[in-house]
Amino acid sequence: MSTKILPEQETTPQTSHGDGDHERFAHYADKHKITESMVTGTPIRALCGKIWVPSRDPKKYPVCPECKEIYEGLPLGGGDGDDKQ
Numbered sequence: 001m002s003t004k005i006l007p008e009q010e011t012t013p014q015t016s017h018g019d020g021d022h023e024r025f026a027h028y029a030d031k032h033k034i035t036e037s038m039v040t041g042t043p044i045r046a047l048c049g050k051i052w053v054p055s056r057d058p059k060k061y062p063v064c065p066e067c068k069e070i071y072e073g074l075p076l077g078g079g080d081g082d083d084k085q
């Protein structure tokens, strides 16, 4: 009958290459929030302030240096009697 003409769809892939780097690191964040985020897929705020979605396999990524620094500066973080000044 008539040829179907599909409307041109915007098929721009949702690649968030905005500032990219936060997706290549494993960030530190509240454990409960990470667990929740893995379930809901909702981005959370890492210690360094980046908004990211935790990976199911954080060992695939290097630890975010900023998060590590902040984490080690926390009272609860480096309590193994190790004086790194």
Ligand SMILES: [Zn+2]
Pocket (backbone or CB within 6 Å): 025, 026, 027, 028, 046, 047, 048, 049, 050, 064, 065, 066, 067, 068
């Ligand atoms: Zn970070």
